[in-house]
Amino acid sequence: MKLVTYQIGPLNANVHQSEEHLHRLGWLTDGNILDIARAWKWAKTEKKWRVEGPPPHSMLELLDREEDGLYQLRRIWEVVRAEDWSSIQVEGEPLAIAAGEARLLAPLPVPRTFRDFYAFEAHVKTARARRGLDMVPEWYQFPVFYFSHPYTLLGPEDPVPVPATRALDYELEIAFIIGKKGRDIPTEKAMDHIAGVCVLNDWSARDLQREEMKVGLGPAKGKDFATSLGPALVTLDELEDRREGDRWNLEMTARVNGRQLSKGNVRDLTFSFGDMVERASRDCLLRPGELVGSGTVGTGCILELGEETHRWLKAGDIVELEIERLGVLRNRIVPGNNHLTE
Structure with missing residues (x-):
């Protein structure tokens, strides 16, 4: 469905x-x-x-x-x-x-919580390398996530006002929504707790993110101004013919003003949905209506691709994120109420 x-x-x-x-x-x-x-x-x-x-x-x-x-x-x-x-x-x-x-609207307009993971190695490795950083061995030991704002979700076609940033970026992700409560859920039982999946765009203000991450906490203000979700919540039975073990063979693409910039696949996840559910539910009760993002797929943002591939986003740009079988999440960026939009 x-x-x-x-x-x-x-x-x-x-x-x-x-x-x-x-x-x-x-x-x-x-x-x-x-x-x-x-x-x-x-x-x-x-x-x-x-x-x-x-x-x-x-x-x-x-x-x-x-x-x-x-x-x-x-x-x-x-x-x-x-x-x-x-x-x-x-x-x-x-x-x-x-x-x-x-x-x-966003399929779940106001989730109970919003966790966003960091689960694609290709994205993590490339993004860190562009900042002159090596991979840390702890990244491979368990999936990590941060909490973002559940009250700033946007749906398909909703305008995205430019926040106080000179480095607005998109992030191409797949998300799932919890549909059954549970605590300390083992990986092999995680699928029983997932209601379905969506396309997610974790909009990012890279200059703000860069500054706050130097402190060793966050991201926060670099992320919490907007997240787009949609167009539909697709139940997992709809995707069974594309399932490969605990992954799904679904192409992911991102376009800006009609030009394709990003291409990846859901099956490239380093950590599975099961791994994420197990981590999120450790010593913690998950409830229906909690939103979980995968993190950015490899090539799935301008930060990773570099400004030589595409400038930072600005008012007037149209960003389309697409995942096979899940649909297209399309948003237009509009001027914001700040002095950094020019």
């Missing part, structure tokens, strides 16, 4: 606060969005299904139901997908709309 959070109505920069009631949960398929709450009601009234409880009205509410929520969703989906969507209405509202008629 490809699950989306969407909105129909005015485009409002403060949608998460002032128009939360307009958020809807849907399936994304064949250029259409099927509304999950309406499908849930339709299954109960028209198909006489004994679907327990009210439908989930948000991604977080769905995730909190853990396996039961996704199981019920899959049962309803198997029935709905065979119907003529255009002919179905629920309480006077259409079951499906064209995707172009809606605004896609």
Whole structure:
């Protein structure tokens, strides 16, 4: 399943606060969005299904139901997908709309936490070499991560204001969302705790990051101003034919203003999703709705490629990150409210 959070109505920069009631949960398929709450009601009234409880009205509410929520969703989906969507209405509202008629938000607009790992060796090695640093042996012993801001998530097509930086960069990553609580989760059981995966752009202010990292703590202000996520949460069963052990053969690309700059593959992860879940859950309870990023794939940012390949990003640039089967995460950079944007 490809699950989306969407909105129909005015485009409002403060949608998460002032128009939360307009958020809807849907399936994304064949250029259409099927509304999950309406499908849930339709299954109960028209198909006489004994679907327990009210439908989930948000991604977080769905995730909190853990396996039961996704199981019920899959049962309803198997029935709905065979119907003529255009002919179905629920309480006077259409079951499906064209995707172009809606605004896609981040699939999980406000995660409970956001951890970002550093799991691709190619990126780490190249980025460190550009700063004149060797790899440290500890990097190979366990996956490391930092916490970022869960309240600055952006969705596909959302504008990204330039923060107070002269070195704005993108980062091409894959992310997963926790769908089942657990503590001290072993690697071999980690997949049971993952609801699905998304494309993630960990926007970075490299000059700020460089300064704060000299202190030996962070990153913080070099990262927390914006993170893009989307376009959909893709459940792992959709990717089973691309699975290679504990990795997935999925190409990753990044384009700036239509020019491809980055190319990698999810299977190049040095540390697997299982390794990351095991590390994150050590002595710590993970709950549904926690967001976990992989870190940047090799070649996946300007810092790694060098300014000789592409200048730092500026207002007007369009950045598109794409992962096979997961979709395209597209954002335009716009002027920010600071004196460093020129």
